[in-house]
Amino acid sequence: MQKGNILIKGASEVVTCSGSHAKFGKEMADLNVIHDGSVVIRDGVIEAVGKTEDIIKKYNEKDFQVIDATGKAVLPGFVDSHTHLVFGGYRAEEFSWRLRGDNYMEIMERGGGILSSVKATKAATKAELYYAAMRRLDSMLSFGVTTVEGKSGYGLDLDTEIKQLEVMTEVDDNHPIDVVKTFLGAHAVPPEYKGKEDEFIDFMIEDVLPIVAEGQLATFCDIFCEKKVFSVDQSRRLLRKAQELGMKVKLHADEIIQLGGAELAAELGAVSADHLLQASDEGLKQMRDKGVVATLLPGTAFSLKENYARARYMIDNGNAVALATDLNPGSCFTESIPLIFALATLYMKMTTEEAITAFTINGAAALDMADTIGSLDVGKKGDVIILEFPSYHFIPYHIGVSTVEKVVKNGILVFDKEKECYINVSK
Numbered sequence: 001m002q003k004g005n006i007l008i009k010g011a012s013e014v015v016t017c018s019g020s021h022a023k024f025g026k027e028m029a030d031l032n033v034i035h036d037g038s039v040v041i042r043d044g045v046i047e048a049v050g051k052t053e054d055i056i057k058k059y060n061e062k063d064f065q066v067i068d069a070t071g072k073a074v075l076p077g078f079v080d081s082h083t084h085l086v087f088g089g090y091r092a093e094e095f096s097w098r099l100r101g102d103n104y105m106e107i108m109e110r111g112g113g114i115l116s117s118v119k120a121t122k123a124a125t126k127a128e129l130y131y132a133a134m135r136r137l138d139s140m141l142s143f144g145v146t147t148v149e150g151k152s153g154y155g156l157d158l159d160t161e162i163k164q165l166e167v168m169t170e171v172d173d174n175h176p177i178d179v180v181k182t183f184l185g186a187h188a189v190p191p192e193y194k195g196k197e198d199e200f201i202d203f204m205i206e207d208v209l210p211i212v213a214e215g216q217l218a219t220f221c222d223i224f225c226e227k228k229v230f231s232v233d234q235s236r237r238l239l240r241k242a243q244e245l246g247m248k249v250k251l252h253a254d255e256i257i258q259l260g261g262a263e264l265a266a267e268l269g270a271v272s273a274d275h276l277l278q279a280s281d282e283g284l285k286q287m288r289d290k291g292v293v294a295t296l297l298p299g300t301a302f303s304l305k306e307n308y309a310r311a312r313y314m315i316d317n318g319n320a321v322a323l324a325t326d327l328n329p330g331s332c333f334t335e336s337i338p339l340i341f342a343l344a345t346l347y348m349k350m351t352t353e354e355a356i357t358a359f360t361i362n363g364a365a366a367l368d369m370a371d372t373i374g375s376l377d378v379g380k381k382g383d384v385i386i387l388e389f390p391s392y393h394f395i396p397y398h399i400g401v402s403t404v405e406k407v408v409k410n411g412i413l414v415f416d417k418e419k420e421c422y423i424n425v426s427k
């Protein structure tokens with residue numbers, strides 16, 4: 001991607017979120033804010049962060065595109081570390097069934113849910129998937145997202161899984177947002193393998209995973225470890241194989257039933273375990289001790305009308321918590337970062353500071369990228385958002401509304417709300 005030189009000057013707050021690894025427990029409250037601060041980005045990389053009076057003495061404004069951030073807060077770009085952004089079709093009808101009382105897992109068991117998105121994704125052309133994903137990325141950019149994770153998992157066969165991963169590569173090449181790819185071939189049991197889940201895992205291990213790993217089509221391997229989907233043993237088998245092939249692993253764990261997904265994540269040294277609505281105290285303790293990030297997805301609990309994950313308990317007990325949207329066509333169809341901030345702060349007892357950490361440095365850690373993104377530290381990517389308000393406290397306070405005015409990616413201004421335009425940059 002093109003890289004730029006930008007000087008963001010005179011911000012009322014530069015919220016650095018400083019750090020190069022996940023923040024655990026109490027550390028999540030520390031945002032390391034510089035009042036009246038400036039950020040210098042050269043060739044797409046952060047070169048200096050400090051008090052405006054010091055920065056302006058040292059740097060010549062003529063060398064930079066200057067953004068006047070007087071009266072505005074500046075933060076690292078948000079990292080949305082769990083999404084299913086490439087999919088065909090929609091499931092609006094399913095949403096109305098759920099409003100009438102139908103259950104998410106039962107809809108899937110009768111061939112709907114994820115399996116209905118599988119049918120639509122198989123039928124979609126790459127171009128259709130590409131344009132729909134680009135539109136979703138535009139929406140995410142307007143909310144201040146500069147890095148997103150995207151999962152396959154609406155194919156469940158070799159060709160369609162690869163089609164989804166290739167579409168993610170194409171959108172990554174052509175959209176300012178960086179897309180980190182996850183292979184989720186074991187997202188549901190396809191009808192032809194119903195009752196033969198072990199055989200399906202064998203198929204994934206023997207016929208699909210090696211092609212994904214050798215072609216470096218994805219960084220992560222993920223699985224839906226859940227009752228009536230894939231057991232802990234099946235998950236262990238697939239994820240161990242992925243690790244042998246050089247992939248990092250993460251899990252959809254303990255979402256509906258307490259199955260031991262958190263414990264498995266710790267045992268495997270997964271980068272993150274996600275959902276965790278039902279995770280046991282022991283599983284969370286093991287995750288903390290092994291440094292596994294707990295990625296919480298309150299939009300999904302909200303949309304499915306489930307109880308929220310125990311964010312306060314996790315943070316009080318020293319876990320590293322990340323937040324993400326879980327954008328997908330079924331259980332949570334939203335790109336909205338403001339919605340997730342609202343749920344995390346008002347319903348999960350997270351403080352504003354903790355929620356910001358969860359969407360920045362801990363989101364980066366959930367992708368094993370905390371050394372390159374997620375904070376405003378010298379040497380990191382120049383991914384910065386400028387709010388239209390003077391303080392980070394406005395983020396959850398302006399309920400459900402984006403407070404992001406400008407987005408800078410790799411030192412290039414790629415979104416400006418004032419001009420109501422997206423400036424897409426080919427990489």
Ligand SMILES: N=CN[C@@H](CCC(=O)O)C(=O)O
Pocket residue numbers: 084113114117224252255300326328329330331332
């Ligand atoms: N829980 C499993 N997978 C997705 C939902 C996918 C879908 O419903 O299409 C999730 O993370 O919520």
Ligand SMILES: [Zn+2]
Pocket residue numbers: 082083084252326328
């Ligand atoms: Zn998911």
